[in-house]
Amino acid sequence: MPGLHGTAVTATRSSAPAEVLAAHRGAGRFFHAAGVRSFVRERGTGPAVVCIHGMIGSSFLYRKVLDELAGHGLRGVAFDLPGLGLADRPARYDYSWTGLGRFCAAAVDELGIDRFHLVVHDIGGPVGFELATAMPHRILSLTMLNTTVDVTEFSSPWSTRPFRFRGIGDPSSVSTAELDTYLALMKGPDRGRAFLQIMRSTERTPAKQARYRAAVGNVPYPVQAIWGVDDPAMTLAVYGEKARAAAGLAEVVTVAGKHFPQEDQAPAIAYKIAAQALRLAPPHPLPRRSSS
Numbered sequence: 001m002p003g004l005h006g007t008a009v010t011a012t013r014s015s016a017p018a019e020v021l022a023a024h025r026g027a028g029r030f031f032h033a034a035g036v037r038s039f040v041r042e043r044g045t046g047p048a049v050v051c052i053h054g055m056i057g058s059s060f061l062y063r064k065v066l067d068e069l070a071g072h073g074l075r076g077v078a079f080d081l082p083g084l085g086l087a088d089r090p091a092r093y094d095y096s097w098t099g100l101g102r103f104c105a106a107a108v109d110e111l112g113i114d115r116f117h118l119v120v121h122d123i124g125g126p127v128g129f130e131l132a133t134a135m136p137h138r139i140l141s142l143t144m145l146n147t148t149v150d151v152t153e154f155s156s157p158w159s160t161r162p163f164r165f166r167g168i169g170d171p172s173s174v175s176t177a178e179l180d181t182y183l184a185l186m187k188g189p190d191r192g193r194a195f196l197q198i199m200r201s202t203e204r205t206p207a208k209q210a211r212y213r214a215a216v217g218n219v220p221y222p223v224q225a226i227w228g229v230d231d232p233a234m235t236l237a238v239y240g241e242k243a244r245a246a247a248g249l250a251e252v253v254t255v256a257g258k259h260f261p262q263e264d265q266a267p268a269i270a271y272k273i274a275a276q277a278l279r280l281a282p283p284h285p286l287p288r289r290s291s292s
Contacts, residue, residue: 017180024060024181025086031079034106036093039086040079044070047140047277048113051078052104052131054122054147055198056167058085058185061121065262068270074117074277079107081127083194085185095194096201097123097208101130114138117277121145121262122234123198126208129215136219141276144225145269146234146259149212149246151204169230169257173264216247223247224276226269228257 028041041059043066051062059078066076080087081100093099104127108116117140120128125147132139148154168174186195216223225247227240234240240252253272255265262269 017177017184020175020177020181021184024063024185027063028059030086031107031110033110034103036082036088036090036103038080038082038088038103038107040077040107040111041066042078043067043076044074046073046075048075048077048116049119049273049277050104050108050113050116051076051119052121052124052128053078053081053084054120054124054127055084055195056182056186057122057124058087058182060085060181060185061260061262064266065119065270065273068266069273072270072274072278074274077111077113077116079111081124081198083198084188089188089190089194091190091193093194093197094201095197097126097130097203099201100127100198101134104128104131105134108135108138115140117141117143117273119143119145119273120147122147122259123202125149126151126203126212129212132215132219133211136215136221139219139221141221142216142219142223143273143276144216144223144243144247145261146228146231146239147243148234148239149209149216150242151202151209151212152206154202154204167233167259168263169228169261170264213246216243218248222276223249224272225249225252226261226272227252227254228259228261228265229254230257231259233259 028039030037030039049069053061058080062078066078069076082093082103083089083095115138118128118132125144225243227236229236244252255261255268257265
């Protein structure tokens, strides 16, 4: 996997977690936004695709997707939310979806991104919907990956154990060192205190739900939903269907995999993002907004 300057950063199954983390750090750069130092990985040139991660995530989650997007002539961008990954973890920070969305707005400005395609995953959905609501005129398209729109009944199902054993469809696609790197990036130097603050700061109110429905339905940009079909946490039958209904989609596009299809389905996901962003002719029909 080439880094920003052509440095090989592919992790082998024999790599140690420290080597994987060093390769990840070398593939990106630090930047400051909204008073927080964060970290961003970027690949490719062309229209920007901003990828927002969720819990037990960071820019590391999108490393394979970014390479695939670059291959389609797109500029893939993934940055760390405050409290996760290599970003700062201030003890006194607004880790609510509102606060994290505010950070994202500052981040895209700082990174010089004007108009962009938006990809959201897990609680990166609500965070990204905050971003889209703040600047709808700058959103070119929206792709939802295994996320939540109807948040009033949302409860986090994640701990480190389900991530290791139930989150990835094809275990052979991820090394033990890479799994350890995920958890190291989640826990960080504060031993996961910021992660816990994020989990405790969710805004599961009717007002937020209405706001997020408005960010995906009857909007000026195209919307699609892509789901790991065997997700045991944000299931297709419940979360996927609610996302489809909120966005007025004819269907949810499914890929093999579970909650983190970015790991074992990166080519398929990137193609579907590119198909929407660049109006490619896909081999199978992508979902269209319903006329109702």
